[in-house]
């Protein structure tokens with residue numbers, strides 16, 4: 161187990177601890193996810209993940225219970241990150257974005273609403289999803305341009321360097 165390089169955990173019921181993962185010091189890929197309908201509940205924080213010094217890829221989907229991204233800020237080799245941003249406090253998402261600029265550049269909190277049948281009622285155009293907690297989720301980028309930009313800028317100001 162200790163030589164394990166890739167690990168996926170999903171639909172396990174409530175996980176009481178992530179402590180055993182800390183021992184997997186060669187781990188390069190970690191997926192923590194719920195199923196389509198279920199959340200992966202954590203009855204613990206993400207602390208043990210801080211030990212995964214070799215981590216290159218990390219996915220957190222449908223994970224509920226952990227709200228501190230502090231343990232995720234020390235991955236010097238990380239090149240790929242996939243986080244369900246809407247499930248976590250915006251301040252924590254901003255910490256990750258500041259630490260991992262490659263991820264911030266992808267703007268993972270803004271997605272096209274491809275799979276929706278609905279179109280904007282006003283202009284008939286496609287919509288976008290803003291995946292940030294306590295923010296309006298579905299936007300029309302054409303009709304709501306100014307308000308969407310303002311909302312995005314308010315969030316991105318949390319981690320962008322002011323020059």
Ligand SMILES: [Zn+2]
Pocket residue numbers: 280281282283284285300301302303304
């Ligand atoms: Zn519109």
